[in-house]
Amino acid sequence: MISPSPGPRPSRRSLLAGAAAGAGLLALPAEALTQRASAGAPYIRKPLPPSWFYDYGSNAEMRWDSVSTQQYLTPQPRLFVRNHTATPTVDVSTYRLRIFGDGLATPRSSDAAVTLSYGDLRSLPVTRRTTVHECTGNGRSFFGTQQGTPASGTQWTLGAVGAVAWQGVRLGTVLERIGLDPRAVSIMATGLDDPYVSGGVDYGRVRRPFPVTKALEDALLVWGADGEDLLPDHGYPIRLLLPGWVGIGSIKWLGSLEVSTAEQTSPWNTKWYRMTGGGYPADSPPLTVNPVRSALELGWGATLVRRAVVPLTGRSWSGAGPIARVDVSTDGGATWDRARVVRGGHREAWTQWAYDWRLPSRGDHVVMARATDVAGRQQPLVSPYNDGGYFFDAVVRHPVTVA
Numbered sequence: 001m002i003s004p005s006p007g008p009r010p011s012r013r014s015l016l017a018g019a020a021a022g023a024g025l026l027a028l029p030a031e032a033l034t035q036r037a038s039a040g041a042p043y044i045r046k047p048l049p050p051s052w053f054y055d056y057g058s059n060a061e062m063r064w065d066s067v068s069t070q071q072y073l074t075p076q077p078r079l080f081v082r083n084h085t086a087t088p089t090v091d092v093s094t095y096r097l098r099i100f101g102d103g104l105a106t107p108r109s110s111d112a113a114v115t116l117s118y119g120d121l122r123s124l125p126v127t128r129r130t131t132v133h134e135c136t137g138n139g140r141s142f143f144g145t146q147q148g149t150p151a152s153g154t155q156w157t158l159g160a161v162g163a164v165a166w167q168g169v170r171l172g173t174v175l176e177r178i179g180l181d182p183r184a185v186s187i188m189a190t191g192l193d194d195p196y197v198s199g200g201v202d203y204g205r206v207r208r209p210f211p212v213t214k215a216l217e218d219a220l221l222v223w224g225a226d227g228e229d230l231l232p233d234h235g236y237p238i239r240l241l242l243p244g245w246v247g248i249g250s251i252k253w254l255g256s257l258e259v260s261t262a263e264q265t266s267p268w269n270t271k272w273y274r275m276t277g278g279g280y281p282a283d284s285p286p287l288t289v290n291p292v293r294s295a296l297e298l299g300w301g302a303t304l305v306r307r308a309v310v311p312l313t314g315r316s317w318s319g320a321g322p323i324a325r326v327d328v329s330t331d332g333g334a335t336w337d338r339a340r341v342v343r344g345g346h347r348e349a350w351t352q353w354a355y356d357w358r359l360p361s362r363g364d365h366v367v368m369a370r371a372t373d374v375a376g377r378q379q380p381l382v383s384p385y386n387d388g389g390y391f392f393d394a395v396v397r398h399p400v401t402v403a
């Protein structure tokens, strides 16, 4: 299989060398080290080798043609980054998570917040959880390129997503120890990165409220991924994680949690990350559970070598739970055939699948993958337009050439 990628792929040698050192997840191609200066700096700290990422300045997208079928999880060095501002430096020795609000059993003002150090959080019972971590705007570019109605925002293809094995402590454990007022309904999570300024307006620090029910169900305060500390770009030392929910809910560099007996709002649940425009009503609710999506492990317009059987591989995922089935079309959607599940995976991580494309003719083709999750949600052929370009979940028409 040949993919037209502008940069070299990580060499087999560097990957093997990393694996031999027992650090396979952190192995970087040699080129990464020399590209440090030109990468996402000053917004993103980690190297962004062009064979792994599309660089959009403060955001970086994982390239699907850099994903190895052998690697189920997305190591942090390869995970997409979505920053509203720039990755901050947080001093772990002075770091404190502040928890306050009238929704605690003993109400506390911001000045009298409960403070938890990094050490306090690390001493609590550890929970490990693998989830698909995804930006709400993943796939946004296809509103324009596939449906002819472009939406503004980062023009992600399908790589603002990864499957990550997180380590942390259940937020529920922390809240139960502090004590909650039974009338508490909402928690505002606020990051420590600089206030977000856009179009001359200062929106304050990145923050978004989420329901207490989600906090008690499965939210985590995360300090690690792949058995390593979080990388600075992914929220070091502590980030919130709301499994299966829109990426914006998982606030990085978590500075405070305000627990309230009243609903709370921020521009990140009123102005952004809800549906506006198109056919949506003016009062559509803040987005929560991620939709169903699929991607091929191929570059855009990849060239495949003609054989009796051309193997196609890809992944499908859903915020609502496991994938029930995946169907593939190699004739632009005229006929569909079931793909074979290679690895079904954890409750909310992705499903790897494979499809044997028999005797394709030479020339240009469109390959499509359509997944259905256990909740019965199936990827549509068209995603309803919205101004924010959120939740592009339609089947993507992926061009390939058989040579």
Ligand SMILES: Nc1nc2c(c(=O)[nH]1)N[C@H]1C(S)=C(S)[C@@H](COP(=O)(O)O)O[C@H]1N2
Residues within 6 Å of the ligand: 079, 080, 081, 082, 083, 084, 085, 133, 134, 135, 136, 190, 191, 192, 193, 206, 233, 234, 235, 246, 247, 248, 249, 250, 251, 252, 253
């Ligand atoms: N503090 C803070 N948290 C944040 C953001 C941010 O800019 N600042 N971006 C959010 C968005 S929109 C997404 S998609 C995820 C991206 O997480 P990642 O960069 O670790 O992949 O973080 C979320 N949490």
Ligand SMILES: [Mo]
Residues within 6 Å of the ligand: 082, 134, 135, 136, 137, 247, 248
């Ligand atoms: Mo996002």
